[in-house]
Amino acid sequence: MIYKADMKILDKYVARNFLLGYAIAFFVLIGLRIIIDLFINLDEFTEHANLGVLAVARNILVFYGLNTTLYFRDFAGMITVVAAAFSLSKMVHLNELVAIMASGVSLKRVIGPIVLLGLLLTGLLVIDQELIIPSLRDKLAREHDDVPGQEHYDVWFIRDSKGSLICSQKFDVKTSTLYQPTILIRRKNEAGVWDVIGQISADKAVDAHQTGRWHLTNGHFIAKDSIKGAQPIAVYNNDVTARDIPVRRKSEYKTLLSSRQLATLAAQAQQGAKITDLRQLYSQKHFRITEPIINLAMLMLCLPILVCRDPKSMKSAVMISFSMVGACFVATFICKMLAPEADSFYQIGFWAWMPVFIFLPTAFIELDLMKT
Numbered sequence: 001m002i003y004k005a006d007m008k009i010l011d012k013y014v015a016r017n018f019l020l021g022y023a024i025a026f027f028v029l030i031g032l033r034i035i036i037d038l039f040i041n042l043d044e045f046t047e048h049a050n051l052g053v054l055a056v057a058r059n060i061l062v063f064y065g066l067n068t069t070l071y072f073r074d075f076a077g078m079i080t081v082v083a084a085a086f087s088l089s090k091m092v093h094l095n096e097l098v099a100i101m102a103s104g105v106s107l108k109r110v111i112g113p114i115v116l117l118g119l120l121l122t123g124l125l126v127i128d129q130e131l132i133i134p135s136l137r138d139k140l141a142r143e144h145d146d147v148p149g150q151e152h153y154d155v156w157f158i159r160d161s162k163g164s165l166i167c168s169q170k171f172d173v174k175t176s177t178l179y180q181p182t183i184l185i186r187r188k189n190e191a192g193v194w195d196v197i198g199q200i201s202a203d204k205a206v207d208a209h210q211t212g213r214w215h216l217t218n219g220h221f222i223a224k225d226s227i228k229g230a231q232p233i234a235v236y237n238n239d240v241t242a243r244d245i246p247v248r249r250k251s252e253y254k255t256l257l258s259s260r261q262l263a264t265l266a267a268q269a270q271q272g273a274k275i276t277d278l279r280q281l282y283s284q285k286h287f288r289i290t291e292p293i294i295n296l297a298m299l300m301l302c303l304p305i306l307v308c309r310d311p312k313s314m315k316s317a318v319m320i321s322f323s324m325v326g327a328c329f330v331a332t333f334i335c336k337m338l339a340p341e342a343d344s345f346y347q348i349g350f351w352a353w354m355p356v357f358i359f360l361p362t363a364f365i366e367l368d369l370m371k372t
Contacts, residue, residue, distance in 0.1 A: 007109075010100070014087065015113040021086030022121070025079045026072075033071045034064045044144040051147070059147060066139050069132050076125040077295030080118050081302050081325050085318055087114065088306040092314050097307065107307045107370065118299040122292045129288065130258045137256040138173075141246040150174065151246065155181075158248050160238035163187065163194055168205075176242035178205040178214070183236060185221075198223040200236060207242040214238070254280060259288045279348060283339040286352030293356050294332055298325045300363035304370035328359045 038045075038060065045060055072079075088111075091097050100110055133140065142151065151173040158166045163186045168178040183200040202219035213235060220230040240248070247253045254262065262285050302321035308314060332355045339351040 007105075010105070010110070011113045014091075014110060015117060017087035017090060018083055018114050018117055021083035022079060022117075024086065025082035029075050029079055029082070030068060030071050033075065034068075038064070041144040047145050048147050055147075063142065063144065066136055066142075069128055069136060070140060073125065073129055073133065076121070076128075077291075077298045078325070078329070080121055080295065080299050081322070084114055084118070084299060084302060085306055085321065088303075089314050089318065092306075092308060093311050095311070098309050101309070108367070111303050111307060114303065115300065118296060122296050125295065126292055129291075130260075133256055134258040134261060137247045137253075138243040140256055141250050141253070153246060153249055155245060155249065158240060158245065160240045162238060164238065166238075166240060171245055173242075173246060176207045176210060178245075179203075181205045181214075181216075196224060200233060205236065210242045212238050212241045254284045257284075259285060262288070279340045279342065279345075282345050282348045283336070283352065286339070286349050287336060290352050290356050291332075293360065294328065297356065297360040297363050298328050300367060301325055301328060301359060304366040307370060328355060331355050331358065 045056055045063075048059070049056060088097075097107065097110065101107065153171045153173070155166060155168040155171050155178065160166065165184040165186065166178075166181065167183070168181040170179040171177070172179070181200075181202055181204075184196050185198040185200065186194045187197050189195050198221055200216070200219060200221050202216040204217040205214040205219070206217075207214050214237070215235055216233060219233045219236070221233045222230050247256055250256075254265075257265065262281055265281060301324045305317050305321040305324070306314075308317045335351045335354050339348045342348045342351060
């Protein structure tokens with residue numbers, strides 16, 4: 001007979017095995033991702049070999065240290081599945097599950113700590129996506145050949161919330177300065193079409209406090225069809241800050257934003273963005289909700305198969321469970337590709353939620369049918 005104190009010991013044992021497997025899977029998968037990327041892009045890091053070996057090594061460490069947040073976001077579901085396979089295969093190999101069943105404990109009770117920890121680690125993924133990555137978005141926008149503090153970018157037609165377009169041949173990240181900026185001031189006419197009503201030009205524009213308050217050096221505003229000529233202007237206020245410019249240059253910058261920032265951007269984009277941009281925004285918003293659910297579904301898909309009592313069948317159980325998880329992963333990837341191409345916003349939601357509708361019920365059916 002198993003007492004409550006014994007169940008606590010069992011829960012701690014299962015949880016410890018799972019967390020150990022999680023740590024191993026994290027370092028192996030993330031490390032493999034870093035090694036492959038470094039092997040491909042090592043020549044870009046060495047473009048600045050004149051700075052010295054220590055500077056190049058520091059640049060590599062900082063770059064991959066920051067990008068680990070992105071790699072964890074992409075591999076979080078797979079890490080959890082590998083950790084579950086590691087912990088359960090160890091228990092099967094030692095015939096511990098047979099002993100547990102002989103004592104009258106259901107195997108569903110055994111996998112309970114793994115499901116609970118999987119849920120908590122899914123929360124860690126949400127924190128990473130919604131808090132950590134958005135706070136580091138300007139640093140995560142760095143390219144491999146950029147040196148921290150020496151990044152220079154060209155800026156072309158970045159749109160602010162007012163509909164105006166910002167251009168500059170050079171943006172200095174370290175000083176938060178746009179050189180020779182040109183800002184096309186646009187407003188919607190009665191037909192809903194954007195018209196250029198004027199232009200702001202300056203020698204420099206500095207957002208020293210990264211608040212979107214750009215201080216202009218020798219700034220002038222020229223209104224369209226104005227007979228007054230150029231009017232001096234000292235400050236231009238908008239919602240595009242110096243931190244946002246490196247991010248907004250990247251085509252996949254939406255993946256670096258939080259759900260709140262995506263909602264704000266979608267509300268602004270409805271005023272005049274292309275339909276393609278709106279589809280991408282709504283696709284990102286939907287997948288922010290479904291991805292944690294899909295990751296949890298992948299864990300629940302593999303657990304009933306991995307809980308086998310015969311060590312000889314463990315290899316086939318691992319292969320079957322990984323095949324099902326791989327099918328879920330591939331299906332999710334395909335849906336991510338198809339969602340932005342949907343004809344309507346309803347179809348975007350359909351593609352985003354399809355993996356959940358398919359694999360989450362399958363996981364519950366497996367849990368219900370598992371032999372305990």
